[in-house]
Amino acid sequence: MKTLAMVAGEASGDLLAGLLLDGVQARWPQMRAPGNMVGIGGPQMLRRGFQAWWPSERLAVSGYVEVLRRYRELVGIRDQLRQRLLRERPDVFIGVDAPDFNLDLERGLREAGIKTVHFVCPSIWAWRPERVHKIKASVDHVLCIFPFEVELLSQHGIAATYVGHPLANVIPRTPDRVAARAALGLPPDAPVVAVLPGSRASEVKHLAERFLRAAALMGRARPELHFIVPAAPGRRAAIEQAVRRVFGASAQPNLHILDGQSHQALTACDVTLIASGTATLEAALFKRPMVIAYAVHWLTASIMRGKKLQPWIGLPNILCRDFVVPELLQDEARPEKLAAATLAWLDDPARVAALQTRFDALHAELQRDTPTLAADAIAQILPA
Structure with missing residues (x-):
């Protein structure tokens, strides 16, 4: 292989893509040459020599209403990217997550004879099962991060390989809480709550103030609590505005906004109040109890309810096939309920211990050796 093109949307896709590039570059060292890896990517990909024609944050949008507002922009980026890739004809195109953007792009490229791979099976097992037909038409191979997905795709004649979840190798089986607290300047013995309102602008808009009002309630009930809020790239200003709306101009000595450092925050905390998404799986791999919450535009929520196939939305619950952690969605995600559910974990060490045992088995x-397995699977579809 001489060249590849990739598209990764938002922070979680950038992380996954960066790890995949490790395997690609180990198998094909020439890929490190400038211009051999191109498309849409973020900091983790750039660190591996990837050339980003657009930054991945341009694709960070969630929900039907939010997508509609930026529809012309997103379609414009995709059309420009497709035309450029059809001219340059990479050996393979790899779409990392972002199925609403990538599957249509992959279909056009595949029809033109370019090999296509999709990394992270769209969650057809949770909602929108009709997308399986688009997957079959769009991709030559799917790299699956959950073991049950390979058999599901094979039932529809779609080639797939289970490569494990890259985060399971990045996150240690036994996180060092003492070191993380020291690095963040937190007291070694104080109870710590990590507040993660999401990485997308729409998530911060809908969740940050709710989460911070819940933190205010918890802080009044238990003044010894410390709160850490990792701000995703480009989201610190919005979170600081939410802090001012909730707390006013007064200083909050026990509330610390971090620039990124979500993994440090999850290592350091006792419990996390967290937006539904990949971060909930990260919290599970850090063996942290959590309260999962989500809120979107009411119309988006209404449409999504009609397409939902399972009773859970949080990845830890989906993978454990049970409500092992609470989920509070839409109107249920009220500050008082969020605060009560979060504090409940601090009062029940036996419940926490049982959850940690379950999360360790999941870990x-x-x-798996994701970079190597992914590179091996990609090699299978390339021309001899």
Whole structure:
């Protein structure tokens, strides 16, 4: 292989893509040459020598209403990218997550004879099962991060490989809480709550103030609590505005906004109040109890309810096939309920211990040599 093109949307896709590039570059060292890896990517990909024609944050949008507002912009980027890739004809195109953007792009490229791979199976097992037909038409191979997905795709004649979840190798089986607290300047023995309102602008808009009002309630009930709020790239200003709306101009000595450092925050905390998404799986791999919440535009929520196939939305619950952690969605995600559910974990060490045992078993199941397995699967579809 001489050249590849990739598209990764938002922070989680950038992380996954960066790890995949490790395997690609180990198998094909020439890929490190400038201009051999191109498309849409973020900091993790750039660190591996990827050339980003657009930054991945341009694709960071969620929900039907939010997508509609930026529809022309997103379609414009995709059309320009497709035309450029059809001219340059990479050996393979790899779409990392972002199925609403990538599957249509992959279909056009595949029809033109370019090999296509999709990394992270769209969650057809959770909602929108009709997308399986688009997957079959769009991709030559799917790299699956959950073991049950390969058999599901094979039932529809779609080639797939289970490569494990890359985060299971990045996150240690036994996180060092003491070191993380020291690095963040937190007291070694104080109870710590990590507040993660999401990485997308729409998530911060809908969740940051709710989460911070819940933190205010918890802080009044238990003044010894410390709160850490990792701000995703480009989201610090919005979170600081939410802090001012909730707390006013007064200083909050026990509330610390971090620039990124979500993994440090999850290592350091006792419990996390967290937006539904990949971060909830990260919290599970850090063996942290959590309260999952989500809120979107009411119309988006209404449409999504009609397409939902399972009773859970949080990845830890989906993978454990049970409500092992609470989920509070839409109107249920009220500050008082969020605060009560979060504090409940601090009062029940036996419940926390049982959850950590379950999460450790999940960690072992997801731990594979993802970069190598992914590169091997990609090699299978390339011309001899």
